[in-house]
Structures are given as structure tokens and as C-alpha cells.
Amino acid sequence: MIYNRLITFSSPEEIRSAVIVFLRLPLDKRLLSLSSEIEQLLDLLLEMFEEDQWKEQTKLICDDVEFSCGSITQFKASILENLPISNRGRLLRRFLAFRFLFGLKSTFSILDVIEPEIINSLPDLFRDSLTVFKIRDETNYTDLYNYVLFLDYALDDESQLRNAKDTIEEIVNKLTHLHGRIVDMRAAFMERTKAKDLIQRLYMRLYYVTSHRRGKVQTSILSYKNNQMDVDKEENR
Structure with missing residues (x-):
């Protein structure tokens, strides 16, 4: 059912909102048994962004994640560990890692991390x-x-x-x-x-x-x- 729902997303804003939701799910320890399925869904969602949307949308995703996690490093680590092992998943993980390391000093974009x-x-x-x-x-x-x-x-x-x-x-x-x-x-x-x-x-x-x-x-x-x-x-x- 969830996979079918992904097909109906018509805007990058909807995709981004879904990505943020699935990034937060592993923070609930009761859902650890679903980590593989969550990773697959995140992979599908990240691939749905058009190339010209990628830079802006990943910045907005990272802004939201940083705001949500605050100073709790364990939350940040859980999010990084549950990103998919794919080209875009690895790029987003690296981008988030740089953002977490430099905090408010960070001026990087996802294009910079390559x-x-x-x-x-x-x-x-x-x-x-x-x-x-x-x-x-x-x-x-x-x-x-x-x-x-x-x-x-x-x-x-x-x-x-x-x-x-x-x-x-x-x-x-x-x-x-x-x-x-x-x-x-x-x-x-x-x-x-x-x-x-x-x-x-x-x-x-x-x-x-x-x-x-x-x-x-x-x-x-x-x-x-x-x-x-x-x-x-x-x-x-």
C-alpha cells in the first residue's frame, strides 16, 4: 500500500515531507524491526527528486532534521545509520554528517560534499x-x-x-x-x-x-x- 502511495506524489514538497517522516521513524525503537523496509522506501523517495530539485530539497531536508534533533547527537546518529546505501543515500548521509559536524557554521550544499x-x-x-x-x-x-x-x-x-x-x-x-x-x-x-x-x-x-x-x-x-x-x-x- 505504501509503495502504491508513493506513485501519487506530484510535487517535490510532498516527496520531501515523506522523506522527513521516514527519516524520523527509526528514532522510535519499537520500529527497529522495520528498518530494512524504511531504508528501501527512503531509497525510492530520494530517487524521485529531479536533478534540478536535488540541491534545494536536500538543504531543506537537512534544515528540518537539524531542527528536529536539536543537540541530541544520538538522534542524529540514528538518522545517519538508517539512510539507504545508494548513491543519493550516501550523498545525503555525507551532507548531513558535514552539517552535524559544523552546525551553524555550515554553509555547504550537497554539491560541495562531492x-x-x-x-x-x-x-x-x-x-x-x-x-x-x-x-x-x-x-x-x-x-x-x-x-x-x-x-x-x-x-x-x-x-x-x-x-x-x-x-x-x-x-x-x-x-x-x-x-x-x-x-x-x-x-x-x-x-x-x-x-x-x-x-x-x-x-x-x-x-x-x-x-x-x-x-x-x-x-x-x-x-x-x-x-x-x-x-x-x-x-x-
């Missing part, structure tokens, strides 16, 4: 003195986990990464430093353990993008980290 240059803005996230990526006594490790997840989704295009290796190397340095700053002896704190695990998986993935650069020899992730010890000490001051 350009390698957009990655150059990501190291700035680690430099802000108020950033969630700096470990403090009051750090919320659930939020930190979700922000690293946003970063993971923002960096999901391997061709982009290969065209921005210097920036990716800088991000790897920042992530290894961040990983080392989280104190979690014997994995005693679940939220810290999960955050450290995700950070490690992300910097390992990014590391292999930069590890085979011409003229640069890195035998392991450990040697790569050790080369950054002086940088880490300087950042700790």
Missing part, C-alpha cells in the same frame, strides 16, 4: 578550543563517539581521500592524539571504550590512505604514531 576541497575544512574541528574533540573532565563520551561517527561518514568517499592526502594525514595525527588522551584503564568505562574503539578504527582506515605516499615509508600504525610524539607533547601544553 568535491575533494571540502575535506580541507575538517582539521579546523580539532583546533577550536571548545570542540568536542578536546578531552576534558566534563567530556561526554557518548557525544564524542557520535561526532567521530559523523566524521567517519563525512570521510566515506575513498576517491576524495586520495585527492586530499595531506589533509587526511593531519586528521590521522589529530585522531591518534585524541585516542591517546582518553583514559580507560582495562576498558572499565563502556562509553570511553566505545569511543576509543571507533577512533582507532577510523584512523586505521585513514592511515592506509596515506601510508603508501611516494617517498614515505611507514611500516606500521605504531611507527606512524611514534613519529607524532613530539607533536602530541606540543598540543598538550
